[in-house]
Amino acid sequence: MKKILIIEDEKELAYSIELFLRKENFETFVIFDGDKALEKFYNLTPDLVLLDINLPNKNGWEICKEIRENSTLPIIMMTARDSEFDELYGLELGADDYVTKPINLKILLARIKRILKIDGKSNYYFEGMGFDIRTLELSIDDEKIELSPKEAQLLEYFIKNKNFILSREKLINEIWGFDYEGGDRAVDTLVKRLRKKLGKYSDRIKTLRGMGYSYEEKKI
The missing domain is CATH 1.10.10.10 (Winged helix-like DNA-binding domain superfamily/Winged helix DNA-binding domain)
Incomplete structure (x- = not known):
């Protein structure tokens, strides 16, 4: 079972994503605070991270940068901003994908599955x-x-x-x-x-x- 770490301070949204992904047979973990996110990441070693940009204490940019310096696991950035600058900046830091709020859970799921898919024939x-x-x-x-x-x-x-x-x-x-x-x-x-x-x-x-x-x- 693939493990997904959800780093999102909007609790209602975080729990909605968590419930949806659990129904799709993912093991999910939720963190609301930027300071605690990296500690959870290192202890958990998830298969994928869903990362909000606007977080208390430590923002998503900082978290993305540190994760990418130590790991190549997939990162999908989540934000209410609809800006090409934000998107490109996230990609420059090493994010693999980028979704804007309000989040369509079915589209998010499709992107998660696409990123985690491994073709053993290649x-x-x-x-x-x-x-x-x-x-x-x-x-x-x-x-x-x-x-x-x-x-x-x-x-x-x-x-x-x-x-x-x-x-x-x-x-x-x-x-x-x-x-x-x-x-x-x-x-x-x-x-x-x-x-x-x-x-x-x-x-x-x-x-x-x-x-x-x-x-x-x-x-x-």
């Missing part, structure tokens, strides 16, 4: 670069590099569609879903993060001006 190796979706691990010349779930999902999609031109709209639909309402700059931010993880193989992801991106196998 395994890739070419010229010193390997990728295993089962462990979300990237290997560069036999050195293991951890990826966040969104980074892994993007890399998997690039590999499965290598040498094809993938528009930002196409990537948004495949990685975030058709219900995603954010701008396509989120794609650029995620690609930037993934390229950094790829190191010397980063140039396999080609930027095609005005068209999108393409993953091309290139020998080094």
Whole structure:
């Protein structure tokens, strides 16, 4: 059973999410205070974190930053703000997804399932670069590099569609879903993060001006 940590100071909303997810066979834990959230996180080691931005004592940005410095587990940010800046800032800090309030629980569930889904058939190796979706691990010349779930999902999609031109709209639909309402700059931010993880193989992801991106196998 997957464990989800809900960090949300609106108690009614937190309990609604908790009850809904329990009915979907998730093990859930709720924290209302930012100061206590990190302690609970380290003690619990959940499979996914639902994280509000506006929290007492320690805000969601701070919590997201510290979690990402120590873990690659999935983080979905929750906020009443409907701002592209907030969304991009969360992605820059390492969040995997972003939902605005009022939250549609069915859409939230779909995003959780999408992020936690693991396809054991995905395994890739070419010229010193390997990728295993089962462990979300990237290997560069036999050195293991951890990826966040969104980074892994993007890399998997690039590999499965290598040498094809993938528009930002196409990537948004495949990685975030058709219900995603954010701008396509989120794609650029995620690609930037993934390229950094790829190191010397980063140039396999080609930027095609005005068209999108393409993953091309290139020998080094």
